[in-house]
Amino acid sequence: MLGAGISGHTAALHLRRLLGKGHEVVVVSPNSKWNWIPSNIWVGVGKMTTDQVTFPLAPIYKRKGITFHQALATALYPEGSPDMESPHVSVTFTDPSRLNETANIAYDYLINATGPKLNFAATPGLGPDGYTASVCTAPHATEAAAQLATVISKMKAGQRQRLVIGVGHGTCTCEGAAFEYTFNVEHEVRDAGVRDMADITYLTNEYELGDFGVGGMTFTQKGLETTSKLWTESLFRERGVNAVLGAHVEKIEPGVINYEQLDGSKNQLEYDFAMLLPPFRGADLQAFNAVGDDVSAEVFAPSGFMKVDANYAAKPFEQWRAEDWPSTYESSRFPNVFGVGIAFAPPHQISMPRTSPNGTVITPAPPRTGMPSGVMGKTAALTIFDRIKMGSSATDHKASMSSMGAACVASAGTGLRRGSAAAMTMYPVVPDYQRFGRTGRSAKDTFGEIGLAGHWIKYMLHVAFIYKAKARPLWYLIPE
Amino acid sequence: MDEATASIASSPLPTEQTIRRRKNLVFQTWRFVALNLRMLTMITKGSH
Structure with a gap:
């Protein structure tokens, strides 16, 4: 397994559970820690610490009998190389005790679960090394919380503050x-008692609110169809949050975000605090x-994500x-090599692609984090297990995002009695208009609800998935 | 007023009763159970 995020870690634990001691499960990850990324949101507002x-990873892998190398994978040799006959991967250690040492690690089966490279460089001035905060990693979120505390202090001192939150490029996901x-x-x-001193703006590449990179959803409520657009707009109105839609952030300067919108206009937004997510690309x-011979162009898409068993033929949205x-x-x-989670190259977006008159692509990339990532990791692990046990006659396990549902519990505030979240599910993630008709999704299994219960579910998921990731007793009974 | 702002401004607000229900501990306990069951059903349907 290359990568120890939700996908890679899930695959490693399942393979270790299924395979006997005669088989070696090896995880290569540049990070020493596992991170439940959905809860970084709460670190970013100071409600949780990095340690929560x-x-x-090392103690978990030691207990489970998984070999762990804290290292960065740099090159794949699926047919071997003049230096090593068997398929292998080259790595550079990030483990402080072996820092910058290199090695070749042989494999029979490889799962590329390297996740995203946070591509802050795509937008000048974006990110913690530029002028905006991020919540993509726990340390980033901790820094965001400190910046947020500063602007809240200023509001308490009577200074009106402009807070901008959203995405920092036209092709972002998440x-x-x-x-x-x-x-x-x-x-x-609001809890700090200074809501009237804050102008909060959501800056997004979505064409309309409620798109979430999945082309929006249609819910059925009290016998009527409603859209995630209307549902989301209602929440924005209720909470007094402004929105800038269809935006591609071009450049960030201290206190100023420069962006282009789908109508081709170029605009500026001034801010005192900004948290903008970066676009993703595949690992290097x-x-x-x-x-x-370098065959990277055959194995990876231009975005750096791994090409898998998808139909990558370019064709119009229709x-x-x-x-x-x-x-x-x-x-x-290459057979016996899998790309899962964010690491696989999607065949196309899920949201309708849109371009500004200047030719700038402003369309969310497809989300494939969280639940789908875990399912993909487990699916690849089950296929590998069957091939090891039954040979090449084994039938591959399948889990397409077009036949897989997903639950998204979007926190809208913390607190066991005062918290709130928008709980949404969709089935399938990728709309199937041939199977489900006009909406592309099952009306029964696609729904959304706002309330305290959603917050409890989000917290329950936090506890359950950390329990599962720590491979505590019966961890495998918790679904991906 | 731009299009996004106008669209938000014309969207429906929740009623007082809806807001109370979103915070009511008894009702939300029931919704917690119901939502988990619906999610589990959806997960089972998509399982491979």
Whole structure:
């Protein structure tokens, strides 16, 4: 397993559980800790600490009998190389005791679960090394909480503050996380008694509110169809949050966000506090064939994500089909290599693609974090287990995002009695208009509800998934 | 007023009763159970 996030860690634990001691399960990750990323939102408003959302991986892997290398994978050699006959991966250690040492690690089966590279460089001035905060990692979220505390102090001192939360590029994903952080910040500001001193703006690449990178949802409530757009707009109105839609952030200067919108206009937004998520790209991983030729372009999409069993033929939105989406996650170039979670290359967006008159693409990338990531990791692990046990005749396990549901519980404020969250489910994640007709999704299994219960569910998921990730007794009974 | 702001301004607000229900401990306990069951059903349907 390359990567120890939700996908890679899930795959490693399942393989270790299923395989006998005669098999070695190896995890390579540049990070020493596992992070329950959905709860970074609460770290970002100072309601949780880094230690509550992370834990060291090494003791868990030692207990479970999994070999762990704290290292960064740099190159794949699925056909071997002149230096090593068997398939292998080159790594550079990030473990302080072996810092910058390199090694080749042989494998029979490889799961690429390297997740995203946080591409702050795509937008000048974006990110903690620039002029905006982030909640993508626990340390980033801790820094965001400190900046938020500063602006709240200024509000208490009578200074009106402008808070901008959203995404920092036209092709970002994870709008749900930006939405969550927006309403958690609003909740904190209100709790601090200074709501009237804050102008809060949600800045997004979504064409309309409630899109969330999945083209929006249609809910059925009291016998009527309603849209996630109307539902989300209602929450924005209730909580007094402004929105800038269809925006591609071009550049950030101290206190000023420069952005282009879908109508081609170029605008500026001044801010005192800004948390903008970066776009993602694949890990910096190369691939070589047996004679040492660089075949990275065959193995990875230009975005750096791994090509798997999807239909990558370019075609217009009207011709997109549910079956374009991958189901086994096996590399299209090399057998026994899988790309799961954020690391696989989606065949296309889920939201309708849009471009400004200036040619700028402003469309959310497809989300594939959390629950789908875990399911993909487990699916690849089950396929590998069956191939080991039954040989090449084994049938591949499948889990396409077009036949998989997902639950998204978007926190809108913390507190066991005063918290709130928007609990949403959709089935399937990728709309299937041939199967489900006009809305593309099952009306019965696609719903949304706002309330305290959603907050309890979000907290329950925090506890349950950390329990599961720590491989405590019966961890495997908790669904992905 | 831009399009997004106008659309938000014209969206429906929850009634007082809806807001109370979203915070009511008894009702939310029931919703906690019901939502978990619905989510589990959806997960089971999508299981491979």
